[in-house]
Amino acid sequence: NAMANHGILPRNGRTITPDQLTKSVEQVYNIDSVLATLLGHGALPLIANNTVGALTKTTLDLADLDKHDGIEHDA
Structure with a gap:
């Protein structure tokens, strides 16, 4: 988010x-x-289980990175 800002x-x-x-x-x-x-290319597979159409995604949105059990998870 800071890099986008x-x-x-x-x-x-x-x-x-x-x-x-x-x-x-x-x-x-x-x-x-x-x-x-x-890190750059590993983000897509991490969000794949929680994003519609993730198997064919070639880009990501920063909002994708907060998908529960993708990258964000309970401690």
């Missing part, structure tokens, strides 16, 4: 490609490209 990702937080997310995470947080790729 600062214009690094689309400000509306929608239709973010895994490549956009990977590049942004790598540059903003100064992490290794392998880890950035894992």
